[in-house]
């Protein structure tokens with residue numbers, strides 16, 4: 246373990262050294278018969294909360310006449326919801342799912358040819374947040390930012406064009422859906438086109454700008470001891486919103502104040518949407534990002550595909566002026582997505598609070614600010 250210095254852009258006074266763990270080489274999880282000590286998580290990180298089967302994450306029909314209000318309510322009270330009638334082509338999701346399966350079933354030495362470099366963002370490897378945890382997660386991932394061509398060529402030297410074509414189409418369709426959802430969510434707060442300059446016109450078809458994104462393919466092989474393993478540790482996404490497709494195997498759980506971990510079951514044809522840290526900033530805390538994680542199971546191989554949507558990476562975002570007045574001062578300082586990702590990669594779960602402007606609570610400690618994370622969640 247090494248202790249990191251506080252070399253992050255932004256307000257240094259909240260930034261403390263953070264433990265960073267380096268882990269052994271990526272194991273081929275599909276062939277492991279017994280859970281290695283390196284992958285055995287402390288029971289406190291797995292069982293500390295009751296898992297509710299009673300409360301269920303809202304399911305919203307995008308063709309409902311009150312869709313904007315329904316989405317706004319779900320963002321305020323849950324930070325996550327499932328959408329149906331979303332218009333995303335089913336066949337494209339199936340194609341992406343089978344390409345993802347094909348990728349993860351390649352021999353390890355082949356996958357490692359497309360490994361994410363130490364200082365890079367794209368490619369094959371463990372979740373980027375792994376270094377913040379003492380134990381290794383029971384998963385592997387592939388991150389795509391920009392063109393996947395370089396990595397695809399290394400994975401499939403003879404035939405990478407299908408992969409690249411499907412990714413391109415997936416990105417185009419997801420961007421349309423993400424922008425549509427974003428505007429419906431903003432609409433519930435009275436925010437209109439023109440109130441956020443970078444977001445451009447609502448119509449994703451005619452808006453080549455309007456945001457940027459990463460695609461994260463996740464693979465969670467069946468695990469010999471699922472109760473002691475962790476698929477993807479608890480985190481919030483650094484996005485405006487994330488759209489997630491999961492195969493027919495459950496594993497995603499969201500954390501709900503006062504309830505604990507709630508499973509988000511895969512529903513045929515539905516997509517999961519969760520609020521990210523940048524939505525919390527833009528909405529000035531009205532729509533908090535949601536803590537979530539992925540657990541694993543004994544018999545089934547689970548796959549998920551996340552579309553992580555945010556603003557153009559160099560554009561400065563801040564709480565939308567329309568939501569501010571004397572009694573609602575801005576709670577967060579302006580930041581670009583690029584800068585935020587840099588902060589998150591250094592101080593992880595402290596990133597959002599490091600941007601807090603403390604006008605409302607100048608005497609609060611870091612811990613109190615952390616506990617405020619769900620301050621605005623209305624149930």
Ligand SMILES: C=C1C[C@]23C[C@@]1(O)CC[C@H]2[C@@]12CCC[C@@](C)(C(=O)O1)[C@H]2[C@@H]3C(=O)O
Pocket residue numbers: 366372373374375388458459461480481482483484553586589
């Ligand atoms: C744009 C990004 C968000 C992300 C970090 C990344 O640079 C690319 C991967 C994303 C992801 C996916 C899995 C969970 C997560 C916390 C992680 O470790 O990598 C997110 C990152 C994030 O939202 O901060």
Ligand SMILES: O=C(O)CCC(=O)C(=O)O
Pocket residue numbers: 461463477482487489491496497498537538539548549551
């Ligand atoms: O696999 C899942 O259900 C969660 C994935 C996730 O949270 C992510 O990729 O950010």
Ligand SMILES: [Fe+2]
Pocket residue numbers: 480481482487537
């Ligand atoms: Fe996530």
